[in-house]
Structure formats: C-alpha cells, structure tokens
Amino acid sequence: MDGVVEMCIAIPGRVVEVDYPFAIVDFKGTKRKVRVDLLDDLKEGDWVLVHVGIAIQKVDEEEAKRTVKLLEQIGLG
Amino acid sequence: MLKLRDRRRTIKSLSEELRRLMQGGGEVTVMHLCGTHEDTISRYNLRSLLPENLKVVSGPGCPVCITPDEDLQRAFHLLEKEKVTLTTFGDMARVPFEGRSFFYYKSKGYDVRIVYSVFDALEIAKESDKPVVFFAIGFETTMPSTALAVLDGVENFYVLSAHRYFIPAMEHLLSFEDVRIDGFICPGHVSTIVGVKAYEHIKVPQVIAGFEPEDVLLALCMLVKAIKNGEVCLMNEYTRAVKYEGNLKAQRVMEEVFGRDDWEWRGLGVVKNSGAPLNKKYEDFDALKVFEDSFKDFEPKEDRRKRLCRCGEVLRGVITPLDCPLFMKACTPKNPIGACMVSFEGTCNIWAKYWRC
Numbered sequence: 001m002d003g004v005v006e007m008c009i010a011i012p013g014r015v016v017e018v019d020y021p022f023a024i025v026d027f028k029g030t031k032r033k034v035r036v037d038l039l040d041d042l043k044e045g046d047w048v049l050v051h052v053g054i055a056i057q058k059v060d061e062e063e064a065k066r067t068v069k070l071l072e073q074i075g076l077g
Numbered sequence: 078m079l080k081l082r083d084r085r086r087t088i089k090s091l092s093e094e095l096r097r098l099m100q101g102g103g104e105v106t107v108m109h110l111c112g113t114h115e116d117t118i119s120r121y122n123l124r125s126l127l128p129e130n131l132k133v134v135s136g137p138g139c140p141v142c143i144t145p146d147e148d149l150q151r152a153f154h155l156l157e158k159e160k161v162t163l164t165t166f167g168d169m170a171r172v173p174f175e176g177r178s179f180f181y182y183k184s185k186g187y188d189v190r191i192v193y194s195v196f197d198a199l200e201i202a203k204e205s206d207k208p209v210v211f212f213a214i215g216f217e218t219t220m221p222s223t224a225l226a227v228l229d230g231v232e233n234f235y236v237l238s239a240h241r242y243f244i245p246a247m248e249h250l251l252s253f254e255d256v257r258i259d260g261f262i263c264p265g266h267v268s269t270i271v272g273v274k275a276y277e278h279i280k281v282p283q284v285i286a287g288f289e290p291e292d293v294l295l296a297l298c299m300l301v302k303a304i305k306n307g308e309v310c311l312m313n314e315y316t317r318a319v320k321y322e323g324n325l326k327a328q329r330v331m332e333e334v335f336g337r338d339d340w341e342w343r344g345l346g347v348v349k350n351s352g353a354p355l356n357k358k359y360e361d362f363d364a365l366k367v368f369e370d371s372f373k374d375f376e377p378k379e380d381r382r383k384r385l386c387r388c389g390e391v392l393r394g395v396i397t398p399l400d401c402p403l404f405m406k407a408c409t410p411k412n413p414i415g416a417c418m419v420s421f422e423g424t425c426n427i428w429a430k431y432w433r434c
C-alpha cells in the first residue's frame with residue numbers, strides 16, 4: 001500500500017474466510033487479508049472493525065439493529 | 078454499518094431534541110477525544126445544528142498530533158546514526174521538525190518505509206538482513222498490534238515506542254485551569270479495546286459514541302441530559318462495538334509487552350502513567366536498549382519554526398484552528414507547520430478540508 005494512510009480510523013468489514021491468525025475481510029467489495037488473532041471464534045459472515053491491519057472487535061449485529069431502531073423512532077417523533 | 082431509512086429526518090429530530098434540552102440553560106462544553114469524531118462533526122457540519130449554548134470542542138484525540146517533537150527527533154537521530162530501515166505510518170512521516178520529516182530523510186536516501194500496519198514492518202524484517210525499526214505511535218487501539226508483532230519474535234525487528242495510553246490523559250485534562258469540560262465524548266475505537274470499565278473512575282459525565290453523525294448527536298443528547306440533571310454517569314451509545322470488558326485478549330498482550338511511565342504529550346505536558354515503554358522482558362526488541370550507545374549524545378531541541386504554532390492549545394480544546402493566525406495562511410495541508418495540520422486526524426487538517434469560509 002502506498003501513499004498516506006489514515007492510521008487512527010477503524011473500518012468495518014465482513015469476514016469472508018477465516019484461517020487463524022488471518023482472515024480475508026471484505027470492505028465494500030475490496031478484499032484484504034488481515035490479522036484476527038485478537039478475536040476468538042470468528043466465523044464467515046461476522047462483521048469486524050479493522051484498524052492498521054488487525055481486527056480489533058466484532059460488530060454486534062443485534063446491537064447495531066437496536067441502535068438503528070432507536071434512531072428511527074426518534075426520526076418519526 | 079448503520080442503515081437508516083431516513084438519515085436527514087433523524088438528524089433533524091436529534092438536533093431539535095438538543096435545542097429543547099438546552100433551552101434556557103447555561104453554557105455547556107463537551108470535549109470529544111477522537112480525530113474521527115472531529116471528522117464526522119466537521120464533514121456533516123454538525124456544529125451548525127447545535128444550540129448556541131452547547132459547545133463541542135476537540136481534544137487530544139489524534140495520536141500523530143500528540144507525539145512530541147522529542148520522540149520524532151529521537152527517531153531521526155537513530156536514522157542518522159545507525160544503518161537501519163525505519164518503518165512508520167504515513168501520517169507520521171509528514172510531520173516536520175525544523176523542516177525535516179521522515180519523507181525528507183527518505184528523499185535523502187535514508188531507508189525509510191511507510192507501512193500500513195506493524196505486520197508489514199515485520200514482513201520487511203523477515204526478508205532483510207538489516208535491523209528494521211518500527212517507530213510505533215498510537216493509543217490503546219494500536220498498541221495491541223505492536224505487542225503482537227513483538228511477541229512474534231522476529232530477530233532483527235525492533236520497536237521505538239512512542240505509544241501512549243489514552244485514559245490517563247483524560248484525567249490530566251481535567252487538571253488544567255483554562256480547559257472547561259462539562260462532559261466527555263469518549264474515543265470509540267480506544268473503547269473497543271479498553272471497554273466501558275476503563276472510564277469508571279473518571280468523575281465527569283461521559284458517553285462512548287460511534288462515528289455516524291446520528292451516533293454523535295444521540296450521544297450528545299444522552300450526555301446533555303446527564304449534565305443537566307447533575308448526574309456523573311458513564312453511558313455507552315456505541316454498543317455494537319464496545320463491551321463492558323473491552324477486548325480482554327488485546328488488553329493482555331498490551332500488558333505483557335508494555336509497561337507504564339510518565340511521558341510528555343504535545344500540548345498536555347507530562348502525563349502520569351501514559352507512556353508505554355517496552356517491558357524489560359522484551360528489551361531485545363526495544364530500539365532504545367539495543368541502540369543505547371547511539372542515544373548517548375541525543376539532545377532534543379526546540380523547533381523555532383513552530384514558535385507561532387498553537388497546536389498545544391488546539392489539542393487542549395482551548396482554541397479552534399480559526400484562532401491560529403497561521404491557519405490557511407502560512408500553514409496549510411500542503412505546507413504544514415504543526416502536527417495538527419499534517420495528520421488526517423488532526424483538527425487543523427480536518428478544519429482545512431471542510432473549511433466553509
């Protein structure tokens with residue numbers, strides 16, 4: 001990877017294939033190999049936050065849906 | 078990740094709710110602590126939606142920006158003295174000291190490589206006979222990756238640690254007389270690692286927030302309610318990524334490899350227990366130890382070109398970039414003077430990008 005990369009951000013991506021300590025993660029169509037050894041029991045289809053080449057946390061889809069629901073209720077109010 | 082059916086309406090309702098909450102009240106100042114939050118706030122122009130008596134200021138949430146010149150000079154010193162391959166993140170490579178940066182050294186033929194992650198540096202080391210030094214910056218979000226790289230135990234791979242723990246800086250911020258903080262928006266990515274529990278001892282209202290504009294506004298609503306009711310509570314809006322315990326495995330590797338020391342931050346001075354030197358057990362990978370002799374004559378200097386730069390005050394949230402006389406005059410993203418204009422997470426750089434004047 002060349003040029004200047006923003007180091008502080010973490011980007012969500014979907015796990016395509018797991019092969020500890022690595023996994024292939026899909027970021028909106030761009031697939032990359034990242035380290036995943038900070039997360040246990042990762043499965044294909046899980047969402048993860050990736051920061052400087054390593055997955056730092058799973059994104060909980062149920063919780064994400066709950067937040068969306070809450071926000072949508074506010075939007076209707 | 079958030080797929081809202083109607084983002085505009087939600088944002089409007091949230092800003093109306095904030096107005097309602099703040100109506101007739103005194104002034105409230107909230108500090109956020111993450112460059113990505115500043116990016117969301119500036120990109121969506123959220124400040125224009127806030128009631129007048131609610132101020133959201135930007136704190137020391139950019140790791141590149143808070144890394145003091147001394148650390149930078151130490152890395153330059155090593156480059157000049159030893160035949161090493163120096164690896165670092167791209168943002169860091171552009172920060173100038175007396176007009177010199179890692180990119181300057183690269184252009185002069187020094188072996189400087191820009192990496193996306195510490196694991197790229199590790200790969201370089203595996204294929205090289207030269208010592209490969211990783212100039213490591215970043216908070217708890219980034220430290221576990223450096224720790225894992227050290228634990229991989231590649232012989233010619235060394236870390237020059239400029240890592241800093243973020244939580245001590247929050248307590249430190251509360252000790253400044255010129256800094257007003259009624260509540261914190263805690264850094265979302267740091268929180269994924271340290272968890273909600275890491276903030277419990279800090280005695281101001283706090284909320285952990287995600288990075289969509291509606292996350293930030295919802296978090297502000299939660300925070301303003303608590304401030305108004307005089308509750309010193311800690312809330313989590315970013316439940317989809319931040320757990321109470323955080324990432325325990327990441328915490329374990331971080332503690333295994335790094336110790337704690339009192340280190341200086343740009344803008345904040347010395348922050349107790351915020352420095353992350355390598356533990357003695359890993360001194361074979363510690364550039365400071367391995368190249369000890371080269372550092373004997375190291376003496377940090379002041380950069381006179383930065384005399385007028387007000388990064389320190391920007392990092393404490395005391396001023397905005399607009400208060401700096403150099404902003405978009407002598408100091409621009411193309412020709413940055415201070416670190417806050419270099420990094421994509423720096424407040425001056427972000428304000429320059431979305432400048433609406």
Ligand code: SF4
Pocket residue numbers: 385386387388391398401402403404405408409413414415416417418419425
């Ligand atoms: S605009 Fe430039 S000179 Fe002014 S505080 Fe920001 S980085 Fe420093």
